[in-house]
Amino acid sequence: MSVTGTLYIVSAPSGAGKSSLIKALLEQTQGNALQVSVSHTTRDPRPGEVNGQHYHFVGKAEFQQMIAQDDFFEWAEVFGNFYGTSKKAIEASLAQGIDVFLDIDWQGARQVKQLMPASKGIFILPPSREALEQRLQNRGQDSDDVIAKRMAEAQSEMSHYNEYDFLIINDDFEQAVAEFGAIIQGQRLNTERQSALHHVSLAQLLA
């Protein structure tokens, strides 16, 4: 049995804090065999976003061409823009045993679960609708129109929480990071044990 990295799908309504949680966990673990996949998107960059680091920012024509070339592992239209995870963004890392986070919406999550049933889904909920709106406003990177559009979709996005393996309520940030870390630790331990057991027969184990 070859050991590959685990693919983690992280979804949440916009503003619930998934990018912040992933960033904090990567800092805490110093990226120890953990990576976040960089998606392609047709949306405009926000102030401070760097091409190739936060996203690969592309035009609609290029995105459509990538779809036609079957370059995407998954893709979806979210809030009127296209977003997708390229196969290139994840395959080499997983093959090297590196765990990869996908910060993607529920439509993409469904596609990933079908293609890779062993992937693990983590859904992040905000403590309340008011807190969610406040976070989008405090982030200060989206116009009022964009915030209204994202808030209008929040309920629908949240209705998919039960399609995921784990649920985190991101109220106190440090607590949420700790829970997130515990999920990854538990999963790694389980993978190591499964892999070790694969080389030992049950008779040997119980002798």
Ligand SMILES: Nc1ncnc2c1ncn2[C@@H]1O[C@H](COP(=O)(O)OP(=O)(O)OP(=O)(O)O)[C@@H](O)[C@H]1O
């Ligand atoms: N527990 C928390 N308490 C208060 N503010 C938080 C908490 N977690 C995250 N935030 C803040 O909320 C804002 C939104 O967080 P973030 O950008 O990580 O959300 P997101 O789910 O990745 O959103 P999007 O889907 O739009 O990319 C940021 O300004 C972040 O600093």
Ligand SMILES: Nc1nc2c(ncn2[C@@H]2O[C@H](COP(=O)(O)O)[C@@H](O)[C@H]2O)c(=O)[nH]1
């Ligand atoms: N299905 C996918 N969804 C994605 C991908 N990359 C990001 N997203 C989701 O889009 C929204 C909005 O993101 P934002 O950066 O504009 O705030 C958010 O829910 C992301 O999770 C992707 O590759 N595929």
